[in-house]
Structure formats: C-alpha cells, structure tokens
Amino acid sequence: MNPEIYLIRAYGRDDGFRCIPWGIVSIASYLKKRGYKLLIADRKEGGYSLRRITREIRGRDIAYVGVSAMTCQSQDAAFLCGHLKKMNKNIILGGLHYSIYPDEGLKIGDYVFKGEAEQSLLGFLQNGPGAKIYEPRPLLSLDDIPLPDEELMKRLYVNKSNFTIMTSRGCPYACSFCLDRKYRPERIRYHSAPYVCDLIEMMNKSFGVTGVFIGDDVFTINKNRAIEICGEIRKRGLKVTIGCFTHSGIDDLELYEEMKASGFSGVSLGVESGCDEVLQAMNKHQTVAQIRKTIEVIKKSGLRINVMFMVGNILETEDSLKATLALARELCLNGWVSYAQPFAGTAFREDCPKYGRIINENPATYWNDRISFVPHGLSRRQLRYYRNKIAVSIKAPVR
Incomplete structure (x- = not known):
C-alpha cells in the first residue's frame, strides 16, 4: 500500500x-x-x-x-x-x-x-x-500534472475575484533581483491552451471564480500561444476577467487587442526605475523609452495597466530616484512600489557589498516595504522619502 x-x-x-x-x-x-x-x-x-x-x-x-x-x-x-x-x-x-x-x-x-x-x-x-x-527533475510536459480535484481545492482559500493560476514554468530573462539561472530554468515549458482553459472553466463552474490572474513571469512572451488561449476562451464562452504580467518591448498591438477581446481586463508591467543606468544594472533588458512605447501600445488596446516600481537597487542615486518619481508621475497609472531585497541566489545579493550595505541580515523579513539594503551615497531616510512619493503617485500604500 x-x-x-x-x-x-x-x-x-x-x-x-x-x-x-x-x-x-x-x-x-x-x-x-x-x-x-x-x-x-x-x-x-x-x-x-x-x-x-x-x-x-x-x-x-x-x-x-x-x-x-x-x-x-x-x-x-x-x-x-x-x-x-x-x-x-x-x-x-x-x-x-x-x-x-x-x-x-x-x-x-x-x-x-x-x-x-x-x-x-x-x-x-x-x-x-x-x-x-x-536535485530537481523538471517535467518536460506540464500537462502531465492533472487538474487539481475538488477534494484538494476545498481545503484551500479560493479568492473568487482574483484567483491566481500558473500556466508555464521558466523565464527567458535574468533580472538581477530574481533567482540566478542555477535555481530556475531558462527554458519555458507551457501548459497547453486546452489545459489552461479546463482549469479556468473548472474554477469558474465549481468554485464560482469570476476573476483570474495568470501569474507566469511573462504570459505575453509567446504570442502564438497567448492568442491560442484567447481563442479557446472565446470558443468556450468563459465569462471571467483575466490579468497577467507582460514585459517592456512586447509591443504587439494585435496581441493586446486579442487579449482584450477575450476577457483580459489588464496587464501588470515591471517598470522598476526611471533611470536607464539602474535598469541596465538590474539586467532588465529595457529602457525608459521602451517602457513608454510599450505602455502607449497597451493603452491603444484598451487594457488597463498596473505598474511596478523598485527603489534601492545598485547604482541608485538621488538623481535616479528623482527620475523614477518623475516617470511615475508622468505615467499616471496605478501600481505598486517596493524596496529592493538582497535575496540569496540573486546577482543583486552578490553585488551588494560593492555598491552599498545590507542593513537587514534576516532574510525572513525581506518584505516589500522594509529597507534591507542601502546603496552608497544614500540614506534610509532618502529611500523612504522617494518610495512614499512614488507610492502616492501610483496610488500604492504609503508605509
């Protein structure tokens, strides 16, 4: 047995x-x-x-x-x-x-x-x-994982208006504040479009879920697959609102219009900084100009945009913080702002001793609203001041 x-x-x-x-x-x-x-x-x-x-x-x-x-x-x-x-x-x-x-x-x-x-x-x-x-043994086909049955799901809290699902594993980017390649695969593996829609349909019919957020690192990275999922959603007549993450540089108006027509209400975009030097240090593979262009394209589709900022990275200065605040005010979008956290397993953590000082050595308290790293030339007071100013600009909580 x-x-x-x-x-x-x-x-x-x-x-x-x-x-x-x-x-x-x-x-x-x-x-x-x-x-x-x-x-x-x-x-x-x-x-x-x-x-x-x-x-x-x-x-x-x-x-x-x-x-x-x-x-x-x-x-x-x-x-x-x-x-x-x-x-x-x-x-x-x-x-x-x-x-x-x-x-x-x-x-x-x-x-x-x-x-x-x-x-x-x-x-x-x-x-x-x-x-x-x-050691890890990644699955080659994610569809080998069955849909969770109701017996399992009934033991969990289900947020009916904003239920997060995962439809892929892996990320093509290597941002410095995220896990190093040795801890996460670069190659993206996907659930099929029918599997994704089976999951959404099950949660809608069995648990009354009306809002879904796709928590993949970048749902829009594969246009053909995203459009296939959109088509399957419309084919089944699924009545749910959907959100997801996208990335600057994905400027395909056809894709965003297809998403809008299929029930997507908005996308979240990691802007992070208004300074190109800081973005380069973060290995974000984006510039401020690209951020503006991507947001312009998404707006044309009618999708809402939620922006995410991060302050206190390496190479951060008061000038870069001022530039980030100016960009937040210019964009005039809702969003979230956090402090950069020196998690183990990230390139950011490895660079911290060279570019500043870690003032919080307890990883269990690396929270978005807690200062754990202070770049050279800045103070905690300055980081907190600009973080809260940015928060007000994007209607995020001030702490």
Missing part, C-alpha cells in the same frame, strides 16, 4: 499577492494520479492552525510530512518542523528557500527536495530514501 503524505505551505507575512500554493497542489495532483493519498494545508491563506494540522496528522497514518517555504516563510517552517519532530514524523523540506539553503533544511528536517519535485518525490516514494538532498 502506498504511504500517505501531508503537504503544508508555511506561513509568511502577506505582502498583498494572494495565491494558492501551486507548488504543493501540483505535487499532490501528480502523486494522487499515481495512487498516493494526500492531504494539503495552507498556513498562509487557508487558516490551518498548528492545532488543526496536529489533529489531522494524528488521525491518520501519515508516512511523510512535507513543508514548503519561501524565505519569508522559513521561520514558520522551522517552528512547524520542531513540532513535527516531537511527533516523530519524517519531514521533507522543499520550496524556494530550501532549494537555496538545503543544509538549513537538514537541520530541521530529514530530506530536502530542491526545485521542481514532482518526479523526484515520486522516485523517492517508489524506491525509498537514497540520499538526504534531491
């Missing part, structure tokens, strides 16, 4: 981006199709208290408990593992944080699975433990 597994997403402070734990949902769906019994719990959004988790584990013959965590959730993961150890449970650590810090995971658990873990965890369960740390 196959062992029963309990998968948990740890709790971390909410910075406003609410998303179900697709990592553990995908693993659970993949393993369930192959005959394994699974329970999933979300400490971040699902209201799963330690008492509730303990009660469920004690009421079943759970062979392994998996805990997934991003860096901001690592403190709760350590707390959970301490409790699970007292229950004599075999603990598996996964998620972004322990992919970067596997040795930290082994201090609080028994095994660490790095990166995409559907296939590596299946092999572990079929063959038994053969190591302490398991």
